[in-house]
Amino acid sequence: MIFSDYFGYAFTHIKNKKARVFLTVLGVALSVMAMVSIISITEGFGEAIQLALNAQFSTDTLVVVDPLGQTVLTLKDVDLLKSRLPSTNYKRVTPVLIFSAEVSRVGKAESVITLVAGASTNEIRYVWPILYVAEEGVLPQGDLNPDEVILGNSLAKRLNVHAGDMIRIRSEVKDLQGKVITTITRDLKVIGILKLSGMNLVGVDVDSSVIMNFDTSRMMVNPPDLRDKISLILVQFNSPKFALELQSEIQDNIYGGKVRAVAFAAYARAVENVVMLFNSLLLSLIIISVVIAGVGVMNTMLTSVRERVKEIGTNRALGAKSSEILTLFLVEAFIIAVLGMILGTILGFISVFVIDKSNLLQSAINLGGVIYIKASPKIVLQNLIIWNLIVLFATLAFSYIPARRASKVEPIIALRYE
């Protein structure tokens, strides 16, 4: 038989069994549609999460905190870390002091209690470069002056403060037991307002916080005998690998378990694990749908073989070889699979479009902070081709059993069959 004749014969048969073939093709198409939607969602979601992770976690950084109050972190600890960590591994070690204070616009009665972070902007802008973007005013290239602050976006809106305005901050100075010794009030100039970020970093909701000069913050919250007290230390390494590796070195060896050292990469890894789990779940859905399509085709073909026993027997008697009968049935399955793949891919594109427009993939993951994710399904041609080939292969594999059964039909038995 000429190769093109296999297709011609199979096409003629398909044309004569339109209804049944359509249903079989539809079965394959629905599975392909599910597959296209699922891989597009997975791809889009994965990308969105990756973007969110990169933006919100500086994965090369770790934070040293004292969550249980077993030890008081001070500037000495910054020096300790600098001396104990191999200097070629880290880029910067910088302290942050976080405290709660009452903030108001000078001359206005309305005030809010929020978190103030005293830090070196010259250091933290390298830790979170994406965060360090002004909506209003100009952010300093170096450190903030002692009487300057930067405001989070929501806080500025709430207090109706603009760059250049003065705000008043009132804080309480407490001793180690938490007893208020005195209160301090200072007027500071807002030089910049950050863009809305939606980020929560090391327990601070950036949008509603105040960032001030580190030394000013020490004066405003630390008692005179404990001026060097800090809330946490950020250590930025040359790579996420060092951050993960030196986590336990800092926590257990340098501090003997009295502090917690948490690499942001570990958070990122946790999120990635969740994403991977999600992906494998979807993958198993794809596999199930491929199997369903394959079994559907197999079922139709088995029925077809039974119905066509006489035709097969006649053709065998006329001189068809069993390999030709096998090929004939596989070619028919191939045509059905390809039609299903074309229809399914079109349906898949439509469903991806609908999912995209309906914002179904908008989601939020709460992980210490809140990451908002707006994912769009993304069609990756390469994945589409690979999965379509898998569907094709599976369909042909499932069709092999009925096709082989057809090829084994003995003409003498088939023609006796009434």
Place this chain on the structure above:
Amino acid sequence: MIKEVVKLENVDKIYKLGEVEVQALNNVNLTIREGEFVSILGPSGSGKTTMLNLIGALDKPTKGEVYINGVSLKKLNDKQLADLRLRTIGFIFQAFYLVPWLNALQNVMIPMMLLGKPPSYRKQRAMELLKVVGLEKRAYHKPTELSGGEQQRVAIARALANEPALLLADEPTGNLDSKTGAMIVDLLEKINKEKNVTMIIVTHNLEVAERTRRIIRLRDGKIIADEVKAI
């Protein structure tokens, strides 16, 4: 000397139906030469279809040898047997066995398609063959749109497609009324004469058998008579 197209040597065929053995053919010896027009006559169960299946390379004897054109079928594998059927043997069945979803023309083209002939040749030759059987005007009709006689004529055209040396017909008139049956036998006779095709007809109908020049009578798997008519 005229070529021996079919030769059966000491052929036995035993079917096993569960525990019971049925001897369909019992020590059959037979030679049919090129161009002969032969009928195998016998009541049902006499083994005539079994004999035809053995000659047609559709079945294998339990014992003995079957030769087609001097080649022992025992030595051929499944693929070679299929090739032999394709190139050397034409089949006509009682129930016609046309492919129901193909039209008359497409049905006639099947053997040529299996042989790998080009489409243009197939169509032209199939049309010629349909003309030979008087059905050129029905070429694009499906079997369900044709009468029994017409269907059998399409089957005859199909059997002739690859110019076989041997044509085997199993009760070709069995499903037809006597008038149509006679027409079919006329046609087979004409083909035998004009194309010198060796023809073997299996029948239980004496009228049909008497139209052939040689009648082989079978009973209980044995040849009980082999008569050649004087011309």
